[in-house]
Structure formats: C-alpha cells, structure tokens
Amino acid sequence: MNRARQAFRAARRVLVITGAGISAESGIPTFRGEGGLWKGFDATQLATPQAFDGDPELVWEWYRWRKQICNEASPNPGHRAVAEMEHREGDFLLLTQNVDGLHPRAGSKKLVEIHGCIDQARCTRCASVFGVPASEGMPRCSDCGALARPHILWFGESYWAGTLDRGIAFARQADFCLVVGTSGMVWAPSAVALEAKQQGAFLVDVNPEQSQISSYADAWLAGPAGAILPELLAEVPE
Ligand code: OAD
Numbered sequence: 001m002n003r004a005r006q007a008f009r010a011a012r013r014v015l016v017i018t019g020a021g022i023s024a025e026s027g028i029p030t031f032r033g034e035g036g037l038w039k040g041f042d043a044t045q046l047a048t049p050q051a052f053d054g055d056p057e058l059v060w061e062w063y064r065w066r067k068q069i070c071n072e073a074s075p076n077p078g079h080r081a082v083a084e085m086e087h088r089e090g091d092f093l094l095l096t097q098n099v100d101g102l103h104p105r106a107g108s109k110k111l112v113e114i115h116g117c118i119d120q121a122r123c124t125r126c127a128s129v130f131g132v133p134a135s136e137g138m139p140r141c142s143d144c145g146a147l148a149r150p151h152i153l154w155f156g157e158s159y160w161a162g163t164l165d166r167g168i169a170f171a172r173q174a175d176f177c178l179v180v181g182t183s184g185m186v187w188a189p190s191a192v193a194l195e196a197k198q199q200g201a202f203l204v205d206v207n208p209e210q211s212q213i214s215s216y217a218d219a220w221l222a223g224p225a226g227a228i229l230p231e232l233l234a235e236v237p238e
Helices: 002-010 020-026 049-054 056-072 077-088 102-106 163-173 187-198 225-233
Strands: 013-018 091-096 111-113 116-123 129-131 148-152 176-180 202-206 219-221
Touching: 002 176, 002 202, 002 219, 002 225, 013 077, 013 163, 013 187, 020 077, 020 102, 020 225, 049 056, 056 116, 056 148, 077 091, 077 102, 077 176, 077 225, 091 163, 102 111, 111 163, 163 187, 176 187, 176 225, 187 202, 202 225
Parallel strands: 013 091, 013 176, 091 111, 176 202, 202 219
Antiparallel strands: 116 129, 116 148
C-alpha cells in the first residue's frame, strides 16, 4: 500500500481501469461470480449476438432486470474514490468495462464506457442510439421503427472505433495505472493495462482474489475496492 501510495502521489498521468468487482459492493452481481446466473442462464451466454438473434425477448427481459438493479444501486466508496482521483490529477482517464452507470453517477467525467451503457439501446437497422424506454417489451427505434438491441458490446463483437485507441494512447504516456475489480478474462482492458506497465507505469491491481493482472502488477492490493481505494487516497496531499 505504501509503495502504491507513493507512486500515485508522484504520478502525472493516471489511468484507471475498472471491472465488475468495483460495483460488487453496490449490490451488482459480477459476471463470473455466483451472481452471474439468471433463471439458470449464464451471463456469458446471454450477452451474445447469437442469444439476441435466437430470442431477443429473453435477452431484453434479462437486460431490463439488470437495468433495474443498476438504476436502484448507488455508487460506493470505491466509485467515489475514483472520481476523487480524477479531481486530484490533471491528466486522467478512466476506462470502465461496467455498463451500470455508477462511475458517472459518482462524478467521474473523463471516462470511456468501453462496453456501453445499460440505459441505452441501439437500432439494429440504422444504428441510432437512444435511451431505453421505461415501457416493458422490446424497444423499437424512434427513427426507423426497427427492433433495437441493448447498446452493449457483446461477447464476440469488436470494440467500437476509437474506444480502445484512446485507452492505448493514454496508457503509453501513463505513469500510474490502477486496475480495480476485474478478472482480466476479457483481453482488451488487460492489454491496455499491460501496455501501460510495459511503457513504464507503476501498475496496481485491487482485487480480493488473484486476477490475470495481479502477477504482472507492481503491487497487488488484496481486498475490496470500497475499502482499499479510499485508503490509497489517504495521506495523499490535496
Ligand atoms: P468479472 O466478473 O470477470 O470479474 C470480477 C472481478 O472482481 C473478480 O476478479 C473478483 O475477484 C473481483 N471482485 C469481487 N468483489 C470485489 C470487490 N469488492 N472489490 C474489488 N474486486 C472485486 O468481471 P469483469 O472482469 O469486469 O463484458 O468482466 C469483464 C467483462 O466480462 C464484463 O464487462 C462483461 C463480461 O464479458 C461484456 O459484457 C462485453
């Protein structure tokens, strides 16, 4: 913790990468933990284009259930600490894999939601993006009337143009990279973190369990984000 604090204090460009674990203490199930099941379906099977093609109604039902959990949840001290880091650091970027919207609600502004946002839908025909309507059922595009899908990056889909490039460009200049609450099973965010490390950033992993990142990290802070992140910020002068 002391080495991580010192590195953060000395840093000029800070990159933070978060995953589902940072929202676990807000009551949002992680993908690969116990909460990854819904009505017997595995989250990693439902979050796919194949699942949507086969049964769009089921996939929408699952997303509406998740959206309600996300909307009813509140940001926790981990999200607030990340927002606080942004206010302390001039040069800052947050890449989140989470679609729950808790980072922006905690006050984060310099962020990229690389997997999309649970509150948005996208037309399957004209690709226009709009807010998910409150009414039940499958949303239709407000422009062309075609079926809409959740505006979420699903398994097997390519990242949207520009999102990863921005992260990689920032990672190459970062001197501190903090990874929080991700198993590291999705290659792209892990690759951005390792790029930062390779270019000289001090890499910190915050996770109660060993992740794909922990063994590469300069410091693995083993514990829940809601406790560890405020501790990381403590004693750092305003
Ligand atoms: P995972 O569910 O794979 O991993 C969650 C991680 O959070 C695990 O390593 C846990 O040990 C850790 N964790 C649990 N509680 C924690 C806490 N209180 N504080 C810190 N860490 C904690 O979630 P992700 O790595 O985010 O993508 O999964 C990445 C992506 O997989 C998701 O964004 C989703 C899924 O495919 C898409 O939908 C495209």
